[in-house]
Amino acid sequence: MEYNQVLDKLSQVLPAKRFQHSLGVSQSAAELATQFGENVEKAKLTGLLHDCARGLSSNTLLQMAETFAIVVNDVERCQPVLLHAPLGALLARTEYGIDDSQICKAIALHTTGGRDMSLLEKIIYLADCIEPSRNFSGLDKLRSLAFTDLDAAMLVAFDQSLHYVIELGLLIHPATIEGRNYLLQKQSM
Numbered sequence: 001m002e003y004n005q006v007l008d009k010l011s012q013v014l015p016a017k018r019f020q021h022s023l024g025v026s027q028s029a030a031e032l033a034t035q036f037g038e039n040v041e042k043a044k045l046t047g048l049l050h051d052c053a054r055g056l057s058s059n060t061l062l063q064m065a066e067t068f069a070i071v072v073n074d075v076e077r078c079q080p081v082l083l084h085a086p087l088g089a090l091l092a093r094t095e096y097g098i099d100d101s102q103i104c105k106a107i108a109l110h111t112t113g114g115r116d117m118s119l120l121e122k123i124i125y126l127a128d129c130i131e132p133s134r135n136f137s138g139l140d141k142l143r144s145l146a147f148t149d150l151d152a153a154m155l156v157a158f159d160q161s162l163h164y165v166i167e168l169g170l171l172i173h174p175a176t177i178e179g180r181n182y183l184l185q186k187q188s189m
């Protein structure tokens with residue numbers, strides 16, 4: 001599907017606020033892609049699609065994971081909302097006709113992050129954090145860092161995500177720890 005077709009479809013399946021957020025992520029992803037030399041159209045489309053499975057219920061997400069033989073770990077079983085990322089990647093392929101594994105992997109990793117992320121994956125992860133409708137303390141700092149040093153911004157974003165998860169008493173997804181450890185080790189080399 002082309003960008004405008006995806007836009008039409010998402011406007012029908014996502015609640016208004018989530019749709020606005022997706023437009024914001026698409027815009028921020030395009031800006032980061034321009035800054036760091038990633039394919040702008042690809043980043044825009046990935047940002048737009050990243051939350052395409054966010055409207056699905058926990059039960060539906062778990063059922064879909066089983067149907068499509070997606071491995072669900074203990075953390076995801078307790079917090080099925082996390083599955084909207086890998087299942088979003090699946091829907092991007094099946095419902096939106098996206099035949100690009102880089103796009104699908106960036107959607108799959110947008111919530112937890114992971115080790116050794118590609119440029120597009122980092123752009124989408126950060127665009128999700130800094131898009132225009134976000135509002136949290138430290139946002140301006142993270143925004144400017146994202147446009148100067150992607151890895152440093154990823155580390156701040158991972159730390160924020162971990163603080164948030166701990167504050168809410170939720171389980172920590174191992175992929176976030178792996179992503180953070182990977183960047184810290186890379187930095188010290």
Ligand SMILES: [Fe+2]
Nearest residue numbers: 050051054111
């Ligand atoms: Fe998401």
Ligand SMILES: [Fe+2]
Nearest residue numbers: 021050051128
């Ligand atoms: Fe999002």
